[in-house]
Amino acid sequence: MGVRTITNAAVLLQTGQRWVIEVETTDDTGRPVAGAPSVVVTLPSGTTVSVPAELVSGVGRYRAAYTVASTGRYVAIVATADYGSAAFTAYVMGTTTEAGMPTTDDVAAYMRGGASSWTTEELQDALDAEAAAQRAVCRVGAIYPPDLRQALLRRVVHNLAMRQLPLAIEQGDAGATYVPGRDPEVRRLEGPHRKWVIA
Template identity: 50%
Template sequence: MTIMRAISSTSVLLPVGGVWQLLVDADTAPTVVVTPPTGDPETVTPEQTSTGRWESSYALTEPGRYVARASLDGQVVDFAAQALEVTTGPVLDVPKVVHYLGQISATEETVGEALQAETFAQARVCRVGAVYPPDLREALLRRVARNLALRGIPLAVLRGDAEAGATVLPGRDPEVRRLEAPHRKLPIG
């Protein structure tokens, strides 16, 4: 019996217009079926790249989730791709941030300054490519909200009660850390 296994990543994030490459290791050509976001499955013919290696390429033409299944002799390997539009302009603008924040006392100029600072701060610690995923967008919104909230608290010290004393805000928002975790740059050396 032929054993089939995935060589390429089984889960990827790609830009719309990109080519999704599915690589499997098998003795003979597997059957590969790709289901785009529209739900109409398409069979893709794999090409042999070297002995035992088969590659299927599929162009991602619209945003959304694509699923592929390679099958051979009762074995299956499933793949998933999320296609997102390439971000050509700013990832967020001041009106979108103001809408997210709701009723605030900060001026649009102040929100713009916080947005600019936090956009650069995020880019310094995260891999931000041409595709800007929704989790990074949400983290950036929370960064701006935290930035604006801390401006009204001198030295970022909150008043506690008489028993607990003063409490200091944590250095980082746990939700921002969670949302940015898959995109964090890893320091080397």
């Protein structure tokens, strides 16, 4: 079986966090065996760092940890002499401050000129409402990733479009059609960050 991953093979971290990697070494029948692995982390700059792996408990379970200091993509290869290897990836981003959150200027740029019919106050009102709506259904942590940012901007555009259709009905050559209340692209982008409701 080789090197079996215990922790997630791909993670999103913020700068300064510890990247914890845990594996189990097994023989060809899947039984845990002693086989201390080497762990080599490739940094975003391309340089490599060797990280010691420690035996966690029992036989064959090992853990290594590395503090990520800069943003970018990290790759770790956990390899053994006799039982193969496994690869791990960490995407590291900096903490998003208030200054890094979407603004009305970002909304206007996203709308490609379509914001000219709206005042700054109206754009801000829609942005505030949709940011609150996003926080209500998504886990929004210290890192504000690009997919959530894109979803928020799209939410604002949808919000403004719906203001022109109070009853969500659009008149066309084929008659009246109902405009869907939920944007499928927003659902797609926010999907990995959605809160799970447990009854």
